[in-house]
Amino acid sequence: MSDRTIPRLGLGTFGRTGDQGVAALLKAIEIGYRHLDTAQSYNTERPVGEAMRRSGLKRGDFFVTTKVADTRLDSAQFMPSVRASLDTIGVDQVDLLLIHWPSHRDMVPFEDYMSALVEAQQRGYARLIGVSNYPIALLEKARALIGGDALATNQVEIHPYLQSPKLTAYVRQIGLPLTAYQPLAKGEVANDPVLMRIAGKHGVTVAAIALAFLMAEGHIVIPASGSEANLKANFAARTVVLDAAEMAEIRTLDRGYRRIDPEKSPRWDD
């Protein structure tokens, strides 16, 4: 119950909707993926639950994350939305429940939805709780409100072109792992010459090098793919070990290139 470990390599499920989504998820599970990242807004909660059941594996073999949409943070909708997520996935509890985005311009008071998140955990709807798209200022505010150890992760955009050094330094200091979303910059890293050279040396794909780099930096990664070859290549990142010179070289690729920056974004640190 007190195990706060989040599997280092998970599967992003954005786009894996409907029957095709279930088939792709089953393929990923066959390859070995057990950590599945869904959200109320992805339309993938049902396929995730369906694939888990059809896989023949036990509920305890999986680590499932879902996220409360920023349109459901108010007190009338928050808890019913979490119960609906559990029903849709078909589980009694998710392993990790995140706030998907902080409320834009505090339309819903921060205290309200952070307290609701803790309450969802106390009710047993979530084994672990965390946040997504939170900058340092909001992490500090959350820690002051619900305690320094309450959160298990902050899920944010991180890839070789957006390494977020300020946020990364801060979370290391407080012992909070980041979960890197769009860890492949939606496939854009695949043509990087530095990563290609390192990949050639290791005899693996560029994507595997990018993911191995992020994990070596201490992050959890959740790449997505609908292709069996790419799912396998990404899963192979778990066994890639980069040396200090390779790590240093990949660190120089950071260019603060942010792909996801909607109007509702908080003020980012990097």
Ligand SMILES: NC(=O)c1ccc[n+]([C@@H]2O[C@H](COP(=O)([O-])OP(=O)(O)OC[C@H]3O[C@@H](n4cnc5c(N)ncnc54)[C@H](OP(=O)(O)O)[C@@H]3O)[C@@H](O)[C@H]2O)c1
């Ligand atoms: N918390 C948030 O606000 C938030 C925001 C965005 C995403 N996320 C989560 O993060 C997950 C991952 O993000 P994402 O799906 O947007 O981006 P991503 O994982 O960086 O990239 C997925 C794209 O890269 C391609 N790709 C995957 N593996 C590849 C490989 N080995 N070589 C070349 N190309 C490859 C995929 O194409 P193929 O399908 O053809 O392989 C797909 O187009 C999402 O599914 C979601 O769960 C969270």
